[in-house]
Amino acid sequence: MNLQHLNVKIFAAHHAIDLAEAIPVFQSWVQASVCGELLIDVADYRHVPGGPGVLLAGHEAHYSLDARSLLYNRKAVVEGTNQDKLLQVFFAALEACRRLEEDFVDRLIFDGGNVEVTVNDRLLAPNNADTYQELEPDFRSFFDGLYGRGGYKLERRGGPRERFHVSVEASSFVPVASLLEVVAQ
Secondary structure, three states, X not given: OOOOOEEEEEEEEEEOOOHHHHHHHHHHHHHHOOOOOOEEEXXXXXXXXXXXXXXXXXXXXXXXXXXXXEEEEEOOOOOOOHHHHHHHHHHHHHHHHHHHHHHOOOOEEEEEEEEEEEEOOOOOOEOOHHHHHHHHHHHHHHHXXXXXXXXXXXXXXXXXXXXXXXXXXXXXXXXXXXXXHHHOO
């Protein structure tokens, strides 16, 4: 299966900011072109129950920060193997988490060991056991490289009406900075 349109959600271990504070931070990212992608605008969806919180819209991907997590939503096609694609989306998400941790020192801390990966394409990857069986080797290989073999729990979540997604929970807290070192190699 040729994965595309991957989403990575990294959960916060500590979140003590008002999401309104993220708006000028994301706006500064647009102005300074801090990401490898073209960033376009910032949208405030804090008023939408269950919504994306604060959204940083880009041409290739969107970033959103809510009260629990950062979500990286890759829209543009990524070339390479499934491992290459997982590496690209994880690097982008981890880099965004690192930047936010620097902007909100001791007020926002992400746990790189508590993540979800979603395939945002129900036709390509229906949320069923067959898809999981086909993708599990790619996920295991990738996460073995991040957390070490047996250092995490991988689980398919949701039902057939939802997008295919897996949760990954490391056996202990994993700082974003340490994962970035692994991913950057």
